[in-house]
Amino acid sequence: MKPYAFGVDIGGTTVKIGFFKSDGTFLDSWEIPTRTEEGGRKILPDIARSISKKVKEAGISLDQVEGVGVGVPGPVMSDGIVNKCVNLGWGVVDVKSQLSDLLDNISVEVANDANVAALGEQWRGGGMGFENVLMVTLGTGVGGGVIIGGRILHGANGAGGEIGHMKVRDDETAVCGCGKRGCLEQYASATGIVRISNLALERDPKRETSMRRFDPLTAKDVFDCARQGDAVAGEIMEEFGKALGEAIAHITCVMDPDVVVIGGGVSKAGQMILDVVSKYYKEAAFFPQKNTQFKLAVLGNNAGMYGAVRMIISDK
Amino acid sequence: MKPYAFGVDIGGTTVKIGFFKSDGTFLDSWEIPTRTEEGGRKILPDIARSISKKVKEAGISLDQVEGVGVGVPGPVMSDGIVNKCVNLGWGVVDVKSQLSDLLDNISVEVANDANVAALGEQWRGGGMGFENVLMVTLGTGVGGGVIIGGRILHGANGAGGEIGHMKVRDDETAVCGCGKRGCLEQYASATGIVRISNLALERDPKRETSMRRFDPLTAKDVFDCARQGDAVAGEIMEEFGKALGEAIAHITCVMDPDVVVIGGGVSKAGQMILDVVSKYYKEAAFFPQKNTQFKLAVLGNNAGMYGAVRMIISDK
Missing domain, CATH: 3.30.420.40 (ATPase, nucleotide binding domain)
Structure with missing residues (x-):
């Protein structure tokens, strides 16, 4: 070489x-x-x-x-x-x-x-030391990438790892940017987290929550409120964690990775993200994958x- | 060589x-x-x-x-x-x-x-000519296999392609053999098809359907009744198709295969399986994969x- x-x-x-x-x-x-x-x-x-x-x-x-x-x-x-x-x-x-x-x-x-x-991230980041990595990127949208045996899964249409538009809920009435309803991105992206937060605030306008102090509200604000014990923000965290944890369980039962690496702006909230996602993941995962590791991305941009x-x- | x-x-x-x-x-x-x-x-x-x-x-x-x-x-x-x-x-x-x-x-x-x-099946069967194949086997259970670039996706736990235990429904009360609730296998395996059929018969004991003539009822009987226009059997087909079509959409948005090959005993019902599964698949699929091909397996045992x-x- x-x-x-x-x-x-x-x-x-x-x-x-x-x-x-x-x-x-x-x-x-x-x-x-x-x-x-x-x-x-x-x-x-x-x-x-x-x-x-x-x-x-x-x-x-x-x-x-x-x-x-x-x-x-x-x-x-x-x-x-x-x-x-x-x-x-x-x-x-x-x-x-x-x-x-x-x-x-x-x-x-x-x-x-x-x-x-x-x-x-598989080579030098959160997935270092592993050959089979699912990377989930939580930014404005939800993206992803799949590494199998140290190589990228490109896919037939060049769209491998596009996990953001996996349908995770049957009861959604709002339409996703892709035209479908109930896509993961509607709950787990920065935009999605703000969306479900605003819906919760509107649904129960008298309920007290420190989230009302922010205008406009950001995903970071929601996580900060949850960290400080705000109950409504805590519920949003659970809704986020359930959507993402179950979606990851869908994926791991097919690709059976060594490790799931979570990155993107939303992942800056750190360990609390891994905790809530892996809680719902474990409930939904097939038994051989119950102990799949979750790690934060480390390389950023x-x-x-x-x-x-x-x-x-x-x-x- | x-x-x-x-x-x-x-x-x-x-x-x-x-x-x-x-x-x-x-x-x-x-x-x-x-x-x-x-x-x-x-x-x-x-x-x-x-x-x-x-x-x-x-x-x-x-x-x-x-x-x-x-x-x-x-x-x-x-x-x-x-x-x-x-x-x-x-x-x-x-x-x-x-x-x-x-x-x-x-x-x-x-x-x-x-x-x-x-x-x-990728080499000499329903997936011949394609490098990226998702194989779904509908038998007593639901199994699967993923071929990427002509090679098997083994997975970190040797459990790659185990799609039968993907959770597809939130409202299930019956427990799957794996201990979870709402697994694909509960709706799309031969056993699962009989299970949801018997539930439908019990739910509405007076409703007329030719499915009542069979004891014990098999998945083949259900498909035969549906083919002959039996309304209840037709609804079972839809329930089967929705569970499987949506599960396959979960998978294709991640692995983006060229073709989905459906095999196993249940697939002997032939084209009607592909029709109902691909109908629900198209509704749930991410746009780059809307036209992913569906084919029947051809190699059998x-x-x-x-x-x-x-x-x-x-x-x-």
Whole structure:
């Protein structure tokens, strides 16, 4: 294997680029703006230019670079073609070929950013030491990634690990962004937590709760109130934990992972998240998976960069 | 690769053995009884003897055999060790090492029988031509297997693909064999279909239905009545279809397969099964997977033998 590699995480605002040795040693990372104008056609040339510049600065050549791994915020087919990426202004873009052409035919691997972040957490984060990892990302939405035997499960439609739209409730009347009702995201994302909190406040307008002090209310406020013993916020935590714990039990009985890693902004509430989710998980889980471990993600925004380079330097 | 290979499917009553060329050509298959007495200690020597005899008959030697793949009715760890197999009388058995020792250190691969059958259907059955397959087996219970990139998803506890104990209903009062309530198996196995049918008959004792003519009622009777337009049997079909279709939607949003293959005794009802399951599936599925294909299994009891040999001769 050649001695160097790059990991690139393309976001809607910035592109994060990591420079590594092929043994996994981190050397440097930096960000460049994501120029989404003109259908995002400048994004890949900008990345190629930034990598070439770093190669030059480091006093090496592209011949010494094993390849570039790329995480993209959209579905990626197994041939490395991205099929629509709204945040980047992209339609169908052959990232693998285009970026390779821009960098002297270097090897390029491409995958969905949530899946790449899962690989990063499996390699160097909350899932370190395990080969089979379910990563759940609780942010504005609920995303996920599945790592089997140290490799990303991409899926036939490039949509592997999309757990946010698993239907978890039959009695929901509100419609999810995807058009269905009762999706996990409606209860377990930051947006979903605020939604069910506001519903609880409206349902019982006279009930006292410190949640009423916040305007607008955020998911963090809800968790803070619950931590301080607020009963209504505590009930929201339980509703959140039941939806997420049961959804994870659906998944583990099929993929039987070593560990479930929970990340994203909502996971900053820490151990209390793991506690409430694993309580409902244990109730719903099939017996061989009752003791599946739950861990918090540790790499934060660097997970994508780590997972992206891992696609290049892994022997899996 | 050496020119020959064997696929072995160990069942509670008989062991099915298939003899193949390493290019996948089927040569011969036969069965021997499964001798479960004395803690099942005769099973592996019986298999080794039967394979040695076939090798001799064919005028070849073990040196020309690439290996033996084995499917076992219990959880199998990634190192080929079986961890309790009630139907065979086994506790912890190192199938991989023991069978290899009995056959001049030949290569042996071992996996759970439902997972091996899934691999067989992916290779030569309903999932042929696809790399990512979810196999659902509707028999006395509900089993399953997941094939990702042409390889079995074994899982951390050797329990990958165990979809029968996915919780699909919150309102169930009856307890499943696994100790939980609301498991898929309670609605979608042959036993489950009879169970919900009998409940429907008891709930409304005066309602006319041709299902009352059968004693004891079987799942096949229920499907036959539904096919002939019986309204109560039709409602059972819908209940069955909703439970299974929604459970499959839970799975596809995570593993995003190319195709879902439905097998097992219940699947003999044919196209009407696919119709009712895919109707509810489409309602619950996340949009990238709305058009996931549904197919019937085609290999029947031979699926295990095919999948077992495939573990040996695949380049995955």
